[in-house]
Amino acid sequence: MGEKRACKARKPGGGRKKLKPEYDAGKNLKEQMESAVVLYDSEMSLQSIADALALNPIKVRKLLITVGVYESEVAEKVKNTFEEYRETQDYKTAILSTSSTLQLSKASVTSYLPYQKGVYFPSTEKEKISVGAERQRRYRAVKKLRAAPTEEHLWETVLIYQKVRFKTYSGLPFSYEIRKGRSGEYTKELWIDRRENSKSLAWSSVLLALGNIKGEIVDRPKALGDIRGVTYIYGMFYRFGLIDVPDEVKEKMNKRGYVAKS
CATH class of the missing domain: 3.30.920 (Metal Transport, Frataxin; Chain A)
Structure with missing residues (x-):
């Protein structure tokens, strides 16, 4: 067998480069939320919004729940049950307890909960989105009521x-x-x-x-x-x-x- 090749010393800061160094998860999520709200306000279905934004309908629903504009009986039950368990349990345990109580999979429970605060965006941005979302909710409700x-x-x-x-x-x-x-x-x-x-x-x-x-x-x-x-x-x-x-x-x-x- 031939001689072993000497290993080249790794340069400081070396390693695998990011595929998308300009990618900003927080900014991307915020833009998706804003776009989803606008499309939802025009009375598009979750599937239509997903197609328009190239997202999964379940992610679209989670985005709208995070902003506070999506409502359904299941979403309300998951939210209330999770919040009740969250008073005495950590996040992951509360999800498991909610899953067991409502007979839903862990993934289903998570899909009906908003993104955690501070994970992808600062609270100030979240507050701005929430204020706008609340106005949109009122506008849609009044529009339906008048009709x-x-x-x-x-x-x-x-x-x-x-x-x-x-x-x-x-x-x-x-x-x-x-x-x-x-x-x-x-x-x-x-x-x-x-x-x-x-x-x-x-x-x-x-x-x-x-x-x-x-x-x-x-x-x-x-x-x-x-x-x-x-x-x-x-x-x-x-x-x-x-x-x-x-x-x-x-x-x-x-x-x-x-x-x-x-």
Whole structure:
């Protein structure tokens, strides 16, 4: 056998070069998220978005879940179950527990959870995306509600608009929230936050007012019926675009930067 060849000393910093030295995972993920939101907002299916972005539909769904615009019964169950286990378990164990409880594979559970904060993008960027995503969610919900003012679409819109500022007929600001019961499900009661006092508004009252809408312009709250809390319902319906109001009322409700029908 011939002589052994002397090994060449490796240069400092040597080794396999990156195939794509300019590749930035965080920037790439952020661009995919933004593109996915725009396409989803145009009511494209997950498969169509995946085809347009050359991605897997499951990744598209995960991107939309991370941004906060994708909703489904399964996604909600996975999120709630995982968050409950996460209070006492580490990330990986919580995934396994969620998988066992919901009888889903580990991969399925992971696909329904958002990307972890700070893994691919800084929190400031995530916050910017979330704010835009929330606006998109409201826009889509209101658009569906105006096209088909059903109880289901109204409930979806009311949930999304929690803690958003509204104004009453006289121009007084208020917001509301819907609390969850022991089962983890939302109760059908809106808690109105007006200054120091909180008042409850029954969902049945909101539905009653919805059925009482007659004509496009509703001149005063009582025109929606003699309903407890109707002054708040009036402000909500105007913001949702379910009713229009007289010009002098608009002036009061739009004062100080309040923009109607957004």
